[in-house]
Amino acid sequence: MSFRERLRAASERSGSLLCVGLDPDPARLPTHLGPADDARTVLAFNRAIIESTTDLVCAYKPNLGFYLAYGPAGVEALIETRRLIPPEIPVILDAKVGDLGNTSVAYARAYFDAWNFDAVTVHPYMGEDSLEPFLSRSDRAVFVLVKTSNPGSGDLQDLPVTDEGTTEPLYLRVAERARRWQGRYGTCGLVVGATYPRQLAEVRERCPDLPILVPGVGAQGGDLTTTVQAGLDPAGGGLLINAARGVIYAGTGPDFAQAARRAAIELRDAINQARQS
Structure with missing residues (x-):
């Protein structure tokens, strides 16, 4: 099955x-699990979150930076976290990678083969040839950064550019290129922040069939209903609404996993209500 079929x-x-974003912040890990600076605590935390939410999600997304901060033991915790997730649930590694030539080949081998992730986030700044080692993997997916959720995203992403006689914001030109890469490779997705619903609607119009990973709901201030209505594809899906802090840190005591489950149910149901409206 292709990634899109599995998703x-x-x-x-x-x-x-x-x-659900699996982003273990040492400052917020439940203290009863162990020392916050121990990667084994991260693994125990992730195991509990995964076990309490597997029936409520369409995907998981660990962010590489949170694991690298623990050094080699953190990388091992990330790899083991991947193994803990049932194989029928897609897992996206948020690495925001993009490099040249053999370096990209090595990254693709690491993330897809050695670590067995189903998809990876990439930045397109170096062009198609830097992404080809990822895009060419027919059983995986590549989520291209288009319009990110952070306040400074407009510094570059909103700049007007002229390409093929058309002048429009850079993020729309990136979306257009990703649409073409999808036609060539069949493995493209997009990343657009919930904090920019108008831009999300523009990207969806440009790319009606591509899956869109949407960070920024909740702690970053993105409005859920507006986001869902702006980003749904013609079939009423095509979105991955990412939530990390609002779910995994819904509770901090011994019942943190049950609190995460309650938060995930509430968010899933709110998303579905927005889909229906």
């Missing part, structure tokens, strides 16, 4: 567009 199956099975 669709996971979404239909769970009735969900929720993607």
